[in-house]
Amino acid sequence: MPRRISRELKTLSVWALSLAISGCIGTGGIAPQGQALDANQLATDEAIQQAVQDAHWPPAQWWRAYGDPQLDHWVDLATRHSPSLAMAAARVREARSMAGLAESAEALQINSDTTLKRHNWPKDQFYGPGELSGANTWDNNSSLGLSYALDLWGRESNATERAVDLAHMSAAEARQAQLELQNNVVRAYIQLSLQYANRDIVAATLAQQQQILDLANKRLNAGIGTHFDVSQAETPLPETHRQLDALDEAIALSRNQLAALAGMGPGQGAKLRRPSLSLAAPLALPSSVPAQLLGQRPDVVASRWQVAAQARGIDVAHAGFYPNVDLVGSLGYMTTGGGMLEFLAGKKFNYSVGPAITLPIFDGGRLRADLDARDADYDLAVAQYNKTLVQALGDIGNTLSQLRDTGRQIQAQQHATDIAQQSYDTVVQRYGSGIGSYLDVLSIEQQLLQAQRQLASLNAGQITLSIQLMQALGGGYGASNVASTTPATRTE
Known part of the structure; x- marks a missing residue:
């Protein structure tokens, strides 16, 4: 009994000494x-306050909403075939694999090693005369190693959680890339629509100019016009034809751009x-802006996961200041000089088991420098999150103001166009x-x-601004697609 108490005291003394030595490397x-900003505490401008209505967030x-089946088809093509989205998806798979790799460090590790070697000893003065001279022998070994990290300070678990957070961040970034691609496809489609509208205007202008030329010829034939009037009426026709050709070229280029965004060739x-x-549908804001914006915009969500991951990184760095304890063991047997049957009999059995302790004593400031770097990474992530959040609210306010002004401009311009007509x-x-002159x-x-x-x-710009508002609101990302956790904050 006294021997057992003595052994326990020795174990405790080793632990106490280990902690005391590791404490010499202070933090x-x-x-x-x-410090992460609270979205609910950020002031919103008049445009957001006046536009807030009990509307739904954008659908996926x-x-x-623009009622064009062809646009729906091309957005679907881009989502399925775009190389940029394929790259984003590959990064998500890589991040998930890294999370699985980090999680495996917490599990029991079992490894086996077996060697079977047959030696043929030569006949020369070094080995003979004797038993080895010209003999054939076996040198066989087999072992089974086991190790398990006790993770007393949470280093392995925090490393796993950090990898999982980074995987979540990568998934949100992939959704942001998808949203940007969809936005670019719709913008290019609107540009194509505007080019067709401008072509209609130029074509109508060409018809009007031809009408004026016909009138000038009639006036000339009637004796009330001059050849100069006819010449003036013919002058703008070549330039109008050039504008038509330029718009046809622009339409072809826009088609090629859409095909490239969809990962297709120009022929498509x-x-x-x-x-x-x-x-047709009026634009409105949900009543929960900005409270639910944190879970609706993928770039904000990605920034939140980045903050959470860097907070875990600080915990991993802190754990490095304390002893790392693993349980290790091995089972094995070996034979030397015998045959295969003796090896299989396993008569020379051996085993070992016990703790393996890694203790930082003096590292030249490496651990402190690593912790300082992790803190800086956390501060950088928080600053990026705050910037993204402020930018998100700014995007919504700016877009609403532009939509309101554009609506007024369209009404005024429609009136001016009617008067001009x-x-x-x-x-x-x-x-x-x-009566009158040319x-x-x-x-x-x-x-x-x-x-x-x-x-x-202005009409095309209004649709473009509506797209911009959809993107500012997250483009259908949805709170159900993300976890509800908030970025970790630290006070020390």
Whole structure:
């Protein structure tokens, strides 16, 4: 009994000495400084406050709101075939594999090693005369090793959790890449729609110019016009034809751009028909902005996971200051000089079992430097998270303000276009009746063309801003797709 008590006292003394020595490498003066912002405490601008309504967050397929089946098809093609999304998916698989690798360090490790060697000894002065001279012998070994990390200070578990957090971050980043791709496809599609609209305007202008030329010829034949008027009426026709050719080229390039975004060749893009976009549904905000924005935007979610991962990294660095204890053991048997049957009989059996302790005593400041670096990584992640969160609210406020102003501009521009059209119809009628000059027609024609183009641009811009709002709200990412944990905060 006294011997057993003595053995236990020796064990406790070893533990106490280990902790005392490891305590010599202190962590004093090293602590993170970053503090994550609370979204609910951030002030929102007037645009957000006035626009907040009890609406739903964007659906997963938010682009279907524009009512164009062709657009739905091309977004689906891009999502399935884009090389950039394939790269993002590969990074997610890699991150998940790294998480599994880190988790395996917490489990029991069992390894086996077996060697079977047959020796043929030569006949020479070094071995003979004797038993080995010219003999054949076996040198066989087999062992089974076991190890298990006790993880007394949480180093392995925190390393696993950090890898899992990074895997979550990678998945959110992949969703952000998908959202950006979808956004780029829809933007390119809107640009294609605008080019078709501009082509219609130029084609209508060409028809008007041909009408004016016909009127000039009629006036000349009637004796109330001049050859100069006819020459002036013919002058803008080549430039208008050039503009049509330029728009046809732009339409072809936009088709090729859409094909490239979808991971297709130009031949696939040539099949695109004219877009038929509409913006029938009014735009509104959910009543939970900005509270639920943390779980709706993938870039904000990715930043949150990054903060959580770096907080785990600090815990891993802290655990490095304490002794690492593993339970190790081995089972084995060996034969030397005997045959295969003796090896299989396993007569020379051996085993070992006990703790393996790794103790930091003096490392030249390596552990403190590592902890300081982990703290800096955490502060950087918090700063990036705060920046992303502030930018997210800024994106929503800016887009709402632009949408409100664009709506007013469309109304005013529509009124100006109607007036320009009426003026053009009047001046053409007067010119055809022999009243007024061609310069009057040309001046009003330019005003009408400019007004029509400006209206088409504003309508396309309104749809583009609606896309921008969908992206600012997370583009259908959804709180159900992410964990509800918040970034770890540390105070030391």
